[in-house]
Amino acid sequence: MSALLTVNDLKVSFNTEDGVVHAVEGVSYEVEPGKTLGIVGESGSGKTVGTLTIMGLTRAANTQISGQAIFDGEDLLSASEQQMRAIRGDEIAMIFQDPLSSLHPFFTIGAQLVEAIRVHNKVSKAAARTRSAELLTMVGLSDARDRLSSYPHEFSGGMRQRVMIAMALANEPRLLIADEPTTALDVTVQAQILELIAELQAETGTAMIIITHDLGVVAEVADEIAVMYAGRIVEQASAAELFANPQHPYTRGLLASIPRLDRDRSSGLDPIAGRPPSLIAPPSGCAFHPRCPRAFDRCPAELPPLEPAAAGSEHLVACLLSPEERSVKQ
Amino acid sequence: MIRYILRRLLWVVFLLFAVSFITFVIFYLLPSADPAALRAGRQPNPALVASIRHQLGLDQPWYVQYGRYMKNLIFHFDFGFSYQNGVPVRQLIFSRLPASISLAAGAAFLWLVVGIGVGIIAAVRPRTKLDRASMGLALVGISAPVYWLGLVALYLFSSDIGLIPILPGANSYVPLSEDPFAWFTSLIMPWCVLAVSFAAFYSRLLRGNLTEVLNEDYIRTARAKGLSERRVVFRHGLRSAITPIVTIFGLDLGILLGGAILTETVFNIPGIGRLSYSSIVRSDLPVIQGTVLLGAFFIVFANLFVDIFYAFLDPRVRYE
C-alpha cells in the first residue's frame, strides 16, 4: 500500500536575533493510510515544528525549510498558500495540546464548529449546525444541540478536547495530527480521550500522527513509533518492537525513567541526566553524547546515521554502538 | 444582568451626588474670586456688594446654598443662573452641547478608523519599515500638545491666515442645523487635531494587543482550520485585541463629551469646554457646577456603558 504521507529529509531552521535555531535536522518517515505514527521526544526535540511545517504553518521570512512532504502526490512544502489552505482542516487536520487556549474564548462552540465546516463546504448555516451537533454526539457529548451555544470556558478540559477532536474530524480528513492531545488533561480523562481517538480512527479510517513526550500514550495508540532527539530521529520501529527491544540509549533512558507502581518507592526515580540541548549550538557529533551513559570517543566526532539495527530489519537506530553493545543493560 | 445594571445605576446616582458636593465645597469654600464683588462693578459701594451677595444667595450658610441648589436641580431640573450674566445655566449648557458633541463624535470616528487601521497594518507587518515608521509617527502624535497642533494647523491651512488656505479658520463653526456644509468644513481641522493624539495612542495600543493575540494558540487553530489570513486577523485576532480599546474608547469619549477645552479654545468652537474654562476663571459657581456635573454624568455613564458592553464582547466576564 502506498504511503499517505512521505516525509523526506525535512529540515527547518529559524533565523533569530540569538542565532540560527536548527529545529528539524533531516527527518524522514512515512504514514500509511489508516495507521498511526507516534513521534516521541522532549520539548525542543523538533517534533511539533516538523508537523506544523508539514501543515504550512511555519512559513515566515525568517524560516528556512527544505526537504519534501509528499501527500497524495503533492509536495506540501512547495505548495502555494492557497493550496495549503484548501488542505488544512479538510484533508489534514490538527489538534493541539491546550484546548482552552486553542479555542477562541469569545465564540460559541457552535460558531467555531460551523466555521470549520463552512470554510471547506458550501452549505447553509443551518446544515452546518446540524452537522456540528452530530459531531458533538460522535465525540461523546450529550445534549449536543444545546451545547452549541456554550462557550469554551463553560466546559471541562476533557469536554473541550472532545470539541477540538470534533472540529478536526468535521470534514473527514485523511490525516489527523494530534500534538500532545492529552498532556493538559487529568489521567482518567486522558484514557477516555485516547479511547475516543482510537475508536474514531477505526471508524473513519483516518491516519494519525500523534506527538507526545509520554511513552504510555504511544503504547496505547501507535502502530509505528519514531523517537526524536535534537531535531533528528534517533530510533524508529513498530510499537511492539520498540518496547520489546529498545536500542538507542535515549529510548532506553526514557523507558527506564517511567515511574512504576511495582517498584520500591524508596528506590527513587531514574531520570536521564543532563538537560535538553541547545538548538542554536547543538553538541557536535551525536547530539545525545553529553547525556549518554554509553558515550565513547567517537560519539562527539561522528554523527551517527539512522540505520537498520540489524540487517534487513525495519527497526532503525542512529547510534555508533554495535548492536550487541546497545543491548547491554545501561 | 438586569440586577447588575440596576445596581450600577444606583451607584451612578450616588457618584453624581458626591461629585456635586465636592465641586460645591471646592468652589464655595475655596473660591478664587468673589462673584458678588465681580458683579458689583468697581465703584466702592459696600451696600451694593452686600445687596448683590444677598440676591445671589451667597450670604446663606453653605449647607443652605447646597440644599437649595440640589432641590432646584432634582425637582425642577434647574441649574441656577450664571453669576456673570444672569442667563440660566441650563440654557448655557444645552446650547453649547451640540458643538461639543459634534467635535467629540467626529474626532472619535476619525481616531477609531485611523488608529485601528494603522494598528492592524503595523501588527500584521511587524518590524518592517512600515511598522516602525507608523509607530514612530504615533509617538510624535502622542507627544504633540493639542493647542500647539491646533495653532500649527491654523497657520498652515486656514483660509484666512494660513500658508495653504484650504480650510475655514478659527471661529468658523456654525451649527449643523444652520448650514451642514459649513458645519462640516469648519470642523475638519479641529477633528484632525483632536484625533491625532488619540489615534496615535490607539494605534500603538492595538498594535501591541494584536501582535500578542496573533501569537495565541487559538489563532494557530484558526489557521489550522484552513481559514484565510484575512479572516484569521479580523474575525479571530481583532475580535480579541479590540476589547481593551473598547474600554478606553468609552472613557475617552465620555471625557471629551464634557468638553475638549484646548481644541475648543484655539478654534473658537462654542462648546462646553470653553464654557467651563471661562466659568472657572470668573468663579461663576453655578456654571462651574453645571459643567462639572455634565462632565461627570458623561464619564460615569460612559463607564457603565463600557462595562456592560464589555460583557457582550467577552463572554467570560458575564457570570459573576
Place this chain on the structure above:
Amino acid sequence: MKSIRVCSAALLALMLSLTVVACGSSSSSDTSTKVGAVPAEQSLTGKTGGNLTVVASSDVDYIDPGAAYYQFTFMVTTATQRALYSFGPDDAVDAVPDLATKAADVSSDGKTVTVKIRSDVKFSPPVDRAATSADVKYAIERAFLPTVANGYAGAYFGDIIGVQEFQDGKATEISGIDTPDDTTIVFNLNRGTGGVVAGALALPISAPVPKEYAAKFDAKNPSTYGVNQVATGPYMIEADAKGALTGYEPGKKINLVRNPNWDRATDFRKAYLDTIKIEEGNDDTTVASRQILSGNGQVNGDFGPPPPVLKQIVNSTPDQLALTPSGGLRYVSLNTTLAPFNNLNVRKAVLAVFDREAMRATRGGPLLGPIANHFIPPAMGGFDEAGGLTGTGVDFLKYPKGNLALAKEYMKKGGFPSGMYTGSQQLLMVGTSGGAAQKSSEVAAAQLEKLGFKPKLRLVTQDSMYTKFCNVPKAKVVICPNVGWLKDFADPQTILDPTFNGKNIVDVNNSNWPQLNVASVNSAMDSAEVVVGADARNKAWAAIDRQITAQAPAVPWIWDDTANIRSTNVAGVINKFNSNWDLSFTSLK
C-alpha cells in the same frame, strides 16, 4: 468703565501662541511722529450697506444697558441706546445732546439739574412709541433695583433726593426726579453735585426704558430685561416680534440689525452699516488679530493686538492700526498703611527708582503711549492744568528711566542711612498671571529690588487679583503692580475720587488701592465735588491731582493708548471717548 480688564484667557493664549509667533523686542526710543495715531478730525462720510464683523475674545459684562459698565459693552450701547448725552467720534471731552435737545442746565448751587429731551425718538418694536421723560426717570430708577444692580448708579446719582427710600423699598419711585412734562426731566439733589450728575448723564444709564414693558422683566431676580430690551438708537439687537432677543447668545455672539423705528433726521449718527455681527470667544488674540488684518469687513472688539503682532503691523500696514488715548492710566500702587510704604520719603524713593520705560516696554513700548507723570490722563479736562505731559514738577517723577541716586537720597530721608532698604520682611506683591500683565509685574518687582526691597510676587487670575487680594484691605497686599483706572465720563473726578479719596476706602471692592487717606486731600475732593461749571471743575481737580502726586501713593507709568485694528476694506471711525470703533460711523469701502 472698569479698571483695565483684559480677558485673562486671552493673555494665557497669548503666552502660548508666542511659541509660534516670533517674539520681538520693542525699541526704547520715542517716535516723534506717531505711527497709527487717529487723526484729530476723522472722515465721517461713508458708503451705506454691508456687514461688519466685530471680533471679540469675551462677552459683554451685561447685555442690559442699564447695568453695562465695560468699555466693550459701551461699543454696543452707544449704537443701540440714545442716552441723554453722547460722545461723537472726534470729541472725547464734550458730550453732545443725544436724547436731550441741549446741554443740561445746572443751578448755581449745584442742587438742580434740568434736561429737555426730544419728542421724536421712538422705541424699537414691540414698544414702538416715542420716548418720554418718564422713561428716562424709570431708566435711572431701575438702575437702583437690586435685580439690576448697576455698579455706578450709587456713585454718581446717589445724591438724588429719595434714592435711599426707593432702595429701602419704602417708596415705589425716586421722589427727587421730576417729570413736569413729557420732554422735561429735573434732578433734585441733596448736595451740590449737579456738575457730576450732568456729566454722568452721558452714560447709558440715562437711555430711556419703557416702564410698562420692562417692569415685568425687572421683577424677576435677576432682571431679564437685558434679553428682552428695546432700542432707541440706529441699531438694535436682533429680536422676535415680542421683543425677546434672538441675536444674543451669551459668550458666543451678538447680532445687531437696523432699528426700523430710528429716524435719521433726529440723530447725529450716520449708521452706514446694515448689520453688525459681534463674534465672541476668540481667545487666541494673535490668531484673531491676523484674521482681522488679512480678512474682510472685520474689526477688533475687546482686545488689542499682542505686542509682536503690533510690531508687525507698524512695520508693514500701519494704516490698519488706529491708536487713540484710552482715557486712563496704569500704575503700581503702594500700600500707604503698611510699612515701609507708610513713610512718604520711602514712597518717593520708589517712584524715583522706577524705570517706567521698561514697564512700558512690556505693553509694546513708546507706540502705546506716553510715560505718565501724574494721574489725570491726556484728552481730559484738568490734564493740562495738572502739568500736562511733563508733569507736576516733582523731582521723583522727573526721570522716566529711573534715577537710583535720587532714590537713595529719599531712602536716606526715610530713615535708611545706607540708601537701601535694610528690613528683612518680604513684601507681598500680587499680580495677574499670564501675558503682558505678568511681564509688567515682574519688571515692577525688579525695580523694587534695586533699592533692596524683597518683593514676594504672587501671580493669580485677574479676577482673583482684584476680588481676593488688591481690592480687599484685609488681605494686606503691599504692592499691586497691575492696577490702573479708566475714566467713566469726561470729568476728572471720575479718575481721582474713587481711587484716592480716603472716604472711599471700603472692605470689599476697594479701588483706593494705596488706601490714601490724607485729610487735606479728602477735604479738597469734598469741595471739588460740588463745584459747578467745566472750567472750574477742571481747575479744582487738577490741583487735587498735584496734591495726590505729591503724596507718591503709586507709580504712574503709562497713559496708554488703545490699539485698534481693522480689515483693509473697513472705513473705520474711532470713537475717541470710548477708544474703540464707533459702530454708528464706521462703514465698508
